[in-house]
Amino acid sequence: MERIADISILEFHHRQGGQYRWITVSTLLLAIATILRLVSPSVAGFTPNWAIAMYCIAIHLTKPTYKQSFGIGMVYAFVGVLTSKAAFPYGDFISEPVAALLCCFAVKHLDIIKWKGHTVLPAFTGLICTIISGTIFLTTFKLALNIPDSVFFNVMLPAVCIIGLINGVTTPVLYYPAEKLFAMRGIIDVKSEEMEVSDHSRFKLNPSREGLISMEHLSYTYNKKSKPALDNISLSIHQGDFLVITGESGSGKSALCMAMSGAIPHYFGGVMKGMAFVDNKATTQISIAELACHVGMMLDDYDSQLVAMTVEEEIAFSLQNQGIDPNKIEEAIEHALTKVKLTEYRKREISKLSGGQRQRLVIAGVLAANPDILVFDQPTSALDPEGTRDFYQLLHDLNVKYKHTIIVVEHTLEAVLPYANRLILIQKGRIACDGDVATTLRFMYENNIYATAVPQVFACQMTLEKAGCNMGDIAWLDLDIAINSLKQCCPNGGRVAC
Numbered sequence: 001m002e003r004i005a006d007i008s009i010l011e012f013h014h015r016q017g018g019q020y021r022w023i024t025v026s027t028l029l030l031a032i033a034t035i036l037r038l039v040s041p042s043v044a045g046f047t048p049n050w051a052i053a054m055y056c057i058a059i060h061l062t063k064p065t066y067k068q069s070f071g072i073g074m075v076y077a078f079v080g081v082l083t084s085k086a087a088f089p090y091g092d093f094i095s096e097p098v099a100a101l102l103c104c105f106a107v108k109h110l111d112i113i114k115w116k117g118h119t120v121l122p123a124f125t126g127l128i129c130t131i132i133s134g135t136i137f138l139t140t141f142k143l144a145l146n147i148p149d150s151v152f153f154n155v156m157l158p159a160v161c162i163i164g165l166i167n168g169v170t171t172p173v174l175y176y177p178a179e180k181l182f183a184m185r186g187i188i189d190v191k192s193e194e195m196e197v198s199d200h201s202r203f204k205l206n207p208s209r210e211g212l213i214s215m216e217h218l219s220y221t222y223n224k225k226s227k228p229a230l231d232n233i234s235l236s237i238h239q240g241d242f243l244v245i246t247g248e249s250g251s252g253k254s255a256l257c258m259a260m261s262g263a264i265p266h267y268f269g270g271v272m273k274g275m276a277f278v279d280n281k282a283t284t285q286i287s288i289a290e291l292a293c294h295v296g297m298m299l300d301d302y303d304s305q306l307v308a309m310t311v312e313e314e315i316a317f318s319l320q321n322q323g324i325d326p327n328k329i330e331e332a333i334e335h336a337l338t339k340v341k342l343t344e345y346r347k348r349e350i351s352k353l354s355g356g357q358r359q360r361l362v363i364a365g366v367l368a369a370n371p372d373i374l375v376f377d378q379p380t381s382a383l384d385p386e387g388t389r390d391f392y393q394l395l396h397d398l399n400v401k402y403k404h405t406i407i408v409v410e411h412t413l414e415a416v417l418p419y420a421n422r423l424i425l426i427q428k429g430r431i432a433c434d435g436d437v438a439t440t441l442r443f444m445y446e447n448n449i450y451a452t453a454v455p456q457v458f459a460c461q462m463t464l465e466k467a468g469c470n471m472g473d474i475a476w477l478d479l480d481i482a483i484n485s486l487k488q489c490c491p492n493g494g495r496v497a498c
């Protein structure tokens, strides 16, 4: 294992789309191939082999490993066998994985094959993979059904060569629009911006700070961006913290949350410098699935995280995804519902829940993995004041009663700050201030940085202080604190001592 002396210069490059994009792309193309196979007319008895063209395209676009390519070939074979009208279609189980592996080899090692500076690999793999796959398939067909040699050599093999030639044209013709489409949807990178993916597995990476999460000189620049979204962030988050992160729109708050959950760098394409550690492990050395056991995240469009029909099905789905023992699911559902106070809604359809209840359900689903840390990105943007108050009371319970560490990104600070022990102000991707709530609010007010977000009651205390009034040491985070503080300053209803 290689030791890294200066973690701030360590870089990690990642392509857009995440570790499972090979599944997304190959599955979508498989659906298209199956439809085309069923509806495309034949010309002089010949049709392209859509399946081979499509998995070659998927392998070109996502560059899977050999194991993953084998998986793609097997899935296409299954669908091929199920939809085939041939008397003996089972040769697909050999021919498709072999051709997929061949395509994977070509993508990894034969990218040098060029014509006038342009790659001709899609055409080459379309041709070769079809001929090899077809030959294997027909050989099994011949052996199984005892086809005479004369038919095999004079009819079947020439037919395979013709279909190979057709696929040699079809594959590149489909490849370029597919590349454009997937790049437009953000599933893959545009070819010209594609970068090598880094591998940190050979490094020995240990945090130099203590904490459930620690970030060391972390910078992150999204693909196609010149300015970093995060710029040299160093911080530690400790067990039991209730941390609020605030800052102007576009300052990098969500990016910071993404770096905590591992979506940066695992999903988003870009360049990360420095390192984020979760539970003392570098996020570049563990998978998103493993990170989800430590950090649970609720997105601002939380409805997109709901997938089932009823409340209990939703939580059961999360639990099954975590691989929880089926005998323990019942108990875990009950536990998660108790934590978010939704027990009485257990059988209810999700469509019949209010916005606040759906939000609690998302939290219950996140809690199913039993993460120590819960991250909420602008959770109350769709809630009314009462819903917002209830929501933060719930987070307070999760923090105090169930010992979860809470991280909240918020613009509207009044409702959340009474529960927080720490407030971070982000400005242009950097930490402008990190301290207890009163210290950061004072910094914002005095330096006029995002001062519009400072709660009015705190701004009032600052204004009185500026006027020379001594308002005591306790920060006015809500009206009750302010009233008590004022009562102490003027106990007999007298005038404030200025």
Ligand SMILES: Nc1ncnc2c1ncn2[C@@H]1O[C@H](COP(=O)(O)OP(=O)(O)OP(=O)(O)O)[C@@H](O)[C@H]1O
Pocket: 222, 223, 225, 229, 247, 248, 249, 250, 251, 252, 253, 254, 255, 256, 268
């Ligand atoms: N997927 C992305 N690809 C490229 N750039 C992005 C992406 N997401 C965010 N950015 C850019 O990164 C910077 C930080 O964005 P981020 O969403 O983290 O800000 P934010 O503080 O959470 O903003 P808001 O309060 O509006 O949600 C912005 O300049 C934004 O345009």
